[in-house]
Amino acid sequence: MTAAELSPLTLISGPEEVLVERELTSLVGRARDAAMEVVRIDAAGYEPGSLLMHASPSLFGGATFIIVRGLHEASDELQDDLLSLLAAPAEDVFLLVTHASGQRGKRVLDALKKQRARVVTCPAIKNDRDKSDFVQQEFSRARRRISSDGVRALVEAVGRDVSELAAACAQLIADTEGLVTEAVVDTYHGGKVDATGFRVADAAIAGNTPEALRLLRHAIASGLDPVPIVAVLASQLRGLIKVGSAGRGSPEQLASSVGMAPWQVKRARAALSHWSSEGLATALQAVAAADFAVKGGGRDPVYAVERAILTITGARSSA
Template structure:
């Protein structure tokens, strides 16, 4: 996926920031505000929200300034606004001009869609802020973080960062900025391990890699380390399930270029390559039994059993034992 935050340029009267990803929303708002002040240093920027909106506030805020200064209204949470909010916002859209810029944030969904439609019909500038969910999304986001700063990171470095921090996009972005600020030259896996090695080693991904490779002792060691450092059993089981499903998907996809399969399967190319390497020693029946074992562990760690850690250990031992059968 590509990040579509606008570069410095003149801001049109209507701007729509559309999508649920909070970090991209904040960056888009910062960029728009910077562009507004660059063009009109004295502009007055006000902020409103569709949440807990009082009827009549928008028309009042959109009215001309007593001293004739240009104004900008940043309107957040348009997707959560009441009918009164939507009515008022639609009423002030035609007032947008060089002296009144309306910047509307809508996180997506059906609620408030008529606002989105009206803005698009009025030729508003649209800044997309789509959700960063899949591993491919996270890979593209992380790679782009380094590219924006004129830096290059190896695929292994990107993978290690995602494995360590990928569940929190804001934390992932912060880690990228730390590496950009604190290092020089190529960012490789060793650099990432220097800064985030403890988190990488404690993640469910390392546990899953060891179990799928048939190394029960290492998988259990990593599991106990992860639990000791505060990682909950639930995401570990989720990673085990995800890694096994990836093996099934890649195994069923057959041959082909990694990039092509990645696009078709919604994975990153390095995940295709890693899954292909991991598939050595696995049969379809064995993978099926492992998926059943992980499903049972998932039930237990979410309240169905008495000892969540033991449930994960049992699933790991099952996976390791099935390797090579």
């Protein structure tokens, strides 16, 4: 690896820290392979003039890779120093700037883009569609395959935190061979609270009262809190309502507009054939009451969730 193989100007734009850190790690590794000095500057604690000092020629020669993190938090002094450096680029200085979001630092952003800096985008991974796409990309990067059910199970099990989701993908890729299925994911992550909550919700929405109550009692006996289980129940019901009001179109077409993955749209459509609008309203009201109870508004949180499940399964069967 040589310094010439790195871009002299790089902008990492976007708020998703997992993607930002991954790109930074890759570029720092390449810089060190090229025997470059790596300098890190944090915008939040910047001392005026230090950027230009690090960019000045070294007595010992060699290239310098300067990382400026958090342009969106940069002081006027740091922005002025960056603009000075960009106006008169120093020889053998490679500059990388990160910017999460917002208008702060716009002058520097414009200058970077004007000089045709390499731009790496790291958009936020928020909804389940984003997370499902992220999982698929992680496996594709490793030249591995994961089934649609496997993606669903993994997002349900560890999808709250993107860094945990990335770690779970890495673990499955490293520890397994062949196609990663739902059964494989369950072997590693089946005991997680999100996975348990989704199983309770699936059984309740399917009208399977005994299974929903069994799963709930098993979860509680395992030490899981009722609060996230109620949250999953509410999320699943809201998903049904979103898909039901989205109109016609293929799952792939509707997925983006409702903030869900195509497999979630398909599953919601299948479930909706057994629900009426009145039944969904009744079920959602029951979950709202349970949410109030498990967050301190009731004496027995477990009973509140059980009562919500009974109301949900009853509302479905009356459709």
